[in-house]
Amino acid sequence: RLLKCPENNHKLQVDCNGKGAIFAEAFLDLSADELLVVSNKPDKSWRKLLYKDETQSFLDIPPLVVQVTNLRCGGMILCTAINHCICDGIGTAQFLHAWAHYTVDPTVSLSIKPFHSRHVLKPRDPTQITSIHSTFTKIPLDDPNPQFSLNLHQYLQSQPVTPASITFSQSQILHLKRQCSPSVKSTSFEVLASHTWRCWVKSLDLSSSVNVKLLFSVNIRKTVKPELPQGYYGNGFVLGCAEAPVKQVVNGNLQDTVKLVQHAKSELTNDTVKSIVDLLEDKTVKTDLSTSLVISQWSRLSLEEVNFGEGKPIQMGPLTSDIYCLFLPSLGEIDGIRVLVSVPENVVKKFEYYMKELWEVNDVNGDIIKGHLQYENQKMISA
Secondary structure, three states, X not given: OEEEEHHHOOEEEEOOOOOOOEEEEEEEOOOHXXXXXXXXXXXXXXXXXXXXOXXXXXXXXXXXXXXXXXXXXXXXXXXXXXXXXXOOHHHHHHHHHHHHHHHHOOOOOOOOOOEXXXXXXXXXXXXOOOOOOOOEEEOOOOOOXXXXXXXXXXXXXXXXXXXXXXXXXXXXXXXXXXXXXXXXXXXXXXXXXXXXXXXXXHHOOOOOOOEEEEEEEEEOOOOOOOOXXXXXXXXXXXXXXXXXXXXXXXXXXXXXXXXXXXXXXXXXXXXXXXXXXXXXXXXXXXXXXXXXXXXXXXXXXXXHHOOOOOOOOOOOOOOOOOOOEEEEXXXXXXXXXXXXXXXXXXXXXXXXXXXXXXXXXXXXXXXXXXXXXXXXXHHHHHO
């Protein structure tokens, strides 16, 4: 379990009490094929696929919880919950691959050995903060409920939301890249993150003057000097931050938004990252989620390759969908990416339309254009 250490500014540490991880087993009267039909969008009922003790506090929950749910056809669902304080996505993927590796052949050594020492990435003493990075905002400790001119994050959390799941094939991602070339060369993540951000902002009908942010995880294992050792399990990432007024994000070209994302990545130098690590010691500084879309990339973790000896997964993803956006691998589609994010029920169709309109508008007299006009009418009515 986790403990707050009084000797170390009440930071969390792992209490190795020998109680092990929680491992639960269950049965579901469905076949894998039947499950695949409904697996594209998470459902609240899926929470039963992972054991949870509602009476436990955050600190009492074991850092690792596993549940295997056996299916009627002989297949299984493997669900894991690993405390994010212990490791990030890369560390989680490394653990799952190592576990699968030992399950298949416990006599073979790991190609990448785990490195658990956290001291290699810690705040400097004294701290050397060059500036408050745009990812963060400073909140006075004497104001527990600060007021923002607009807190979109709180608004979204208070609304009934429904998951939107859109899969982009390799050719569709290339189509997005062509919208930016030849002036801007972009990665798949940069162009898809930019496209998703623009569609998300556009679908919410925000005031044109509101400043919006795109926060996305950036691996800094090779950015910091010296580099973090191979096999580092801890959180080796910071959040990049692209920001602009709504009118610039919505009305600008895709390549302009890509440039914002690329600039946000280029800002994360060794000095900037170490300044951010130092900044996290300041308890009056919080991640600015007030008008932000947060994207986490799971599509490059090779989780779809984890093999416990029974074959590779036929589907992978989160148990639940949140207002945080996930980029997931599209199994069976080489280099395909599935975008999953929950949005308010009254805008989900509009968001999905904007995400797909680049390659679905084929007939100027067709239903798609009529749907677009309908969305514009809804916007006018709501205004």
